[in-house]
Structures are given as C-alpha cells and as structure tokens.
Amino acid sequence: DAGVIQSPRHEVTEMGQEVTLRCKPISGHDYLFWYRQTMMRGLELLIYFNNNVPIDDSGMPEDRFSAKMPNASFSTLKIQPSEPRDSAVYFCASTTEVGVSALGGYTFGSGTRLTVV
Amino acid sequence: GENVEQHPSTLSVQEGDSAVIKCTYSDSASNYFPWYKQELGKRPQLIIDIRSNVGEKKDQRIAVTLNKTAKHFSLHITETQPEDSAVYFCAASFPLSGGYNKLIFGAGTRLAVHP
Numbered sequence A: 001d002a003g004v005i006q007s008p009r010h011e012v013t014e015m016g017q018e019v020t021l022r023c024k025p026i027s028g029h030d031y032l033f034w035y036r037q038t039m040m041r042g043l044e045l046l047i048y049f050n051n052n053v054p055i056d057d058s059g060m061p062e063d064r065f066s067a068k069m070p071n072a073s074f075s076t077l078k079i080q081p082s083e084p085r086d087s088a089v090y091f092c093a094s095t096t097e098v099g100v101s102a103l104g105g106y107t108f109g110s111g112t113r114l115t116v117v
Numbered sequence B: 001g002e003n004v005e006q007h008p009s010t011l012s013v014q015e016g017d018s019a020v021i022k023c024t025y026s027d028s029a030s031n032y033f034p035w036y037k038q039e040l041g042k043r044p045q046l047i048i049d050i051r052s053n054v055g056e057k058k059d060q061r062i063a064v065t066l067n068k069t070a071k072h073f074s075l076h077i078t079e080t081q082p083e084d085s086a087v088y089f090c091a092a093s094f095p096l097s098g099g100y101n102k103l104i105f106g107a108g109t110r111l112a113v114h115p
Helices: none
Strands: A005-007 A010-013 A019-024 A031-038 A042-050 A053-056 A065-071 A074-079 A088-095 A097-099 A112-116 B004-007 B010-014 B019-025 B032-038 B045-051 B056-059 B062-067 B072-077 B086-095 B101-105 B109-114
Touching (some): A005 A088, A010 A019, A019 A088, A031 A074, A042 A065, A042 B101, B010 B019, B019 B086, B032 B062, B032 B101, B072 B086
Parallel strands (some): A010 A112
Antiparallel strands (some): A005 A019, A031 A088, A042 A053, A088 A112, B019 B072, B032 B086
16 A cells, blocks of 8 residues: 555645645545644644544634545645645544544655745 | 643653653543654654553553553653654544544654664
8 A cells, every 4th residue: 555645745835825735545544634733833633534524623723724525535635825824744644443433543644845935 | 621741842862771751631531542753854653552441562662651540651662772763742532522533642752862
C-alpha cells in the first residue's frame, strides 16, 4: 500500500486566493482526519470523517475553511480566501476500527506545507 | 475541556542514557493513548500505543506506562541512540457523541541524543 497520499507537497499562494489540499486515504480505512501543524499551536484536529460523513468539524477555524469527502478514496480541504495566518503544514491521516469503538493507530500522509504571502 | 499536557518540551541526553516523556490528560473517559515520532520535515509516525485496560506495554527499547487513576502516561526510551533524536507527541482519545472518539495531541517533546 502506498500509504496516505497528499498533494501538493508544497503550496505558495497569495493572500486572498483559494487553496485546495487533497488526500487519498489508505484503501479500506474508513476514518479520515485533517490536522494542521504550526509551531505555536502544535497538531490541531480540524475535521474528521467516518464513511465519508463529517463527524466532528469543531476544529475548523473559520467559515473560510471547508472539507469534503465525496467518496471513500478522496478528500479535499479548501481555504477561501486564504490569509497569511493559514500558513502551516496540513496533514491528512486515516485509520480503521480494530475493535468495538476502538480505532487503530493513525497513518499520516506526508503533509502539505502551505505558505500564504 | 479536552486537554493533553506534555513535559518536558525539550530533552537532551547522552547516547546510551534513558529518556522519559510524561503526559497528562483531562478526561477520565479517555481510553487510547498513542505516541508518535516526527523527524524533521517528515510525517508523524506511530511508535507505540496503549489502551486503558493495560498498565504497561513494551516494544524493544520503548515502553509506555499508564496510570488511569492519576490520568497520566509516560514514554520510556532506554539505551538511546542518535537516531532517536526527533519530536515525540503523545495523544489521548476523547469521546464524542455517537460512540466516536477523537485524538488530541500534546505539544510535543524535542529529544536530542548526543553521541
């Protein structure tokens, strides 16, 4: 398995532009998570999906952020309009259950380093 | 609220010494506690995890202990090697409605192992 695949690896954009980050989870994993990592705030959970349905989006910082999972093998995180404070590494992770309500360890993608200038 | 505290934020040891990183969590309902290692510019990778029905788990030079009463858990690395140098994150599961859980991460510990 190729693991969790994210694209692009790096994104530099101007303030006000729309940014779309992409993720392909491991085949068979029915949980998908979007995390944001910064020096100041560490790893923050933005949103997570189970069977393509958003379960918890309480970490999404503002209405400028939106996430979708149209099918089991693809998810997007969109920022519109982007701002310099959105600069961070965005990780996608996936997992599946290993028992009753017990999740297995998360597998993270390589991340997208976003720079908004 | 949901909170995971991790200490120390930085740790420097000599090769061959042991390293201990400690975490506390806020919700007694938490039942899953993984540890991740993140090398510079890389993704976090799971190195060991423990569930609430177990007090200790070992995997070669790495061990994790859990004290549910005190709501804290620790990572122990013995015989440290330079390649152990990385940032280590603890995490704890927090329950959501509908039987779901979410992982909240600690702030990380930057471990430096000097030859």
